Amino acid sequence: MFIGHYGAAFAGKIVSFPGGKKSRKPSLGTLFLATQFLDVLWPVFILLGIEKIAITNSANTFLNVQFLYYPFSHSLAGSVVWSLLFAFVYYIIRRNVKYSLLCGVLVLSHWVLDLISHIPDLQIIPGIELRVGLGLWNSEVLTVIIEGLIFTAGIYLYFRSTTAKNKRGWITLWGLIIFLIIAYITSIFSPAPPSVNAIGYAGLSQWLIIAWGYWIDRNRSN
Numbered sequence: 001m002f003i004g005h006y007g008a009a010f011a012g013k014i015v016s017f018p019g020g021k022k023s024r025k026p027s028l029g030t031l032f033l034a035t036q037f038l039d040v041l042w043p044v045f046i047l048l049g050i051e052k053i054a055i056t057n058s059a060n061t062f063l064n065v066q067f068l069y070y071p072f073s074h075s076l077a078g079s080v081v082w083s084l085l086f087a088f089v090y091y092i093i094r095r096n097v098k099y100s101l102l103c104g105v106l107v108l109s110h111w112v113l114d115l116i117s118h119i120p121d122l123q124i125i126p127g128i129e130l131r132v133g134l135g136l137w138n139s140e141v142l143t144v145i146i147e148g149l150i151f152t153a154g155i156y157l158y159f160r161s162t163t164a165k166n167k168r169g170w171i172t173l174w175g176l177i178i179f180l181i182i183a184y185i186t187s188i189f190s191p192a193p194p195s196v197n198a199i200g201y202a203g204l205s206q207w208l209i210i211a212w213g214y215w216i217d218r219n220r221s222n
């Protein structure tokens with residue numbers, strides 16, 4: 001799943017806890033980092049050779065990459081650990097228990113959405129071979145519909161939660177929405193990636209989207 005995770009991040013902005021000065025909601029960039037945290041770790045682990053993927057040249061574009069071994073970034077147990085760690089670091093920086101819990105839940109949401117989309121390749125616990133995945137990816141059409149709906153719902157909730165403080169708050173947001181849609185469509189119609197390392201380096205480019213999230217947030221109401 002790709003833009004679905006960003007949909008979950010956009011939706012996160014609707015969560016609001018009353019409070020004083022410390023009650024500022026997490027930045028959109030932080031929400032992006034949370035929902036994509038496992039996919040931010042994963043390219044690094046791939047490039048370091050800690051986790052393993054293979055390119056399959058499947059007729060189904062969503063099955064072009066075979067996830068052979070990725071228990072540290074994408075097992076359920078691993079995800080829970082990353083989620084707790086993320087929430088803890090957020091708490092250390094912002095001192096807000098409720099929003100740190102929200103960030104932790106969003107980190108875990110990545111695994112849940114991946115569970116829905118992946119074929120059974122997600123381990124529950126590293127070292128135990130049992131693998132799960134509900135296989136939405138088996139149907140390209142259904143994947144695009146479900147992922148598109150999650151993305152659209154997230155954008156809708158985001159628009160209900162924030163307003164542009166200036167022109168930039170409007171342009172940067174729409175720029176990102178259009179960019180993500182084009183990137184998604186391009187990824188569907190692209191041939192299989194040329195190499196494992198190319199996938200790793202492409203994965204690292206997600207940091208640009210996270211930075212873009214911080215940029216948008218600075219120009220919109222909280």
Ligand SMILES: [Zn+2]
Binds near residue numbers: 038
């Ligand atoms: Zn993932």
